[in-house]
Amino acid sequence: MGAYQHILMGVDLTKDSQQVASRAVALATSFNARLSCAHVIEPLSLAYGGDIPMDLTTIQEQIQKTAKVHLHEFATQLGISEENQHLTFGRPETEIDAIAAEIGADLIVVGSHGRHGIALILGSTANGVLHGAPCDVLAVRVGLQESS
Numbered sequence: 804m805g806a807y808q809h810i811l812m813g814v815d816l817t818k819d820s821q822q823v824a825s826r827a828v829a830l831a832t833s834f835n836a837r838l839s840c841a842h843v844i845e846p847l848s849l850a851y852g853g854d855i856p857m858d859l860t861t862i863q864e865q866i867q868k869t870a871k872v873h874l875h876e877f878a879t880q881l882g883i884s885e886e887n888q889h890l891t892f893g894r895p896e897t898e899i900d901a902i903a904a905e906i907g908a909d910l911i912v913v914g915s916h917g918r919h920g921i922a923l924i925l926g927s928t929a930n931g932v933l934h935g936a937p938c939d940v941l942a943v944r945v946g947l948q949e950s951s
């Protein structure tokens with residue numbers, strides 16, 4: 804087993820993403836690996852099902868526009884070019900694994916919160932990614948410090 808060649812990091816674009824990114828960038832630098840970045844937009848219909856009796860198209864389009872700008876800003880400041888930036892819709896864990904398979908990533912880097920109680924039972928994105936991953940997965944512990 805050699806060095807990693809293509810690392811994919813999943814970013815939710817919250818402030819935790821910087822912690823995930825700094826690990827992913829450090830690994831990519833030390834392995835001289837390609838670094839890709841993915842953000843998944845969770846469709847409102849997935850989150851709320853048929854509970855909201857209104858057309859969510861306009862709101863969804865606005866969310867997509869904002870996410871596109873934020874992902875672009877986030878990835879560009881890390882030196883990740885546009886061809887290595889991925890924006891898609893669906894469940895984050897499923898989509899991150901699908902993108903990893905599609906681009907031939909050999910390591911996925913995601914954040915992981917220490918969880919307790921019901922949140923632990925419900926599971927996390929990192930758990931979901933691990934279950935369907937086509938490659939190694941690194942869960943970076945996030946949310947422990949205010950800034951880093």
Ligand code: AMP
Binds near residue numbers: 914
């Ligand atoms: P969570 O389990 O929701 O706390 O998310 C933990 C980690 O999963 C985040 O730090 C990201 O690495 C990844 N993740 C969560 N949501 C998304 C998303 N919408 N798009 C891409 N990655 C995500």
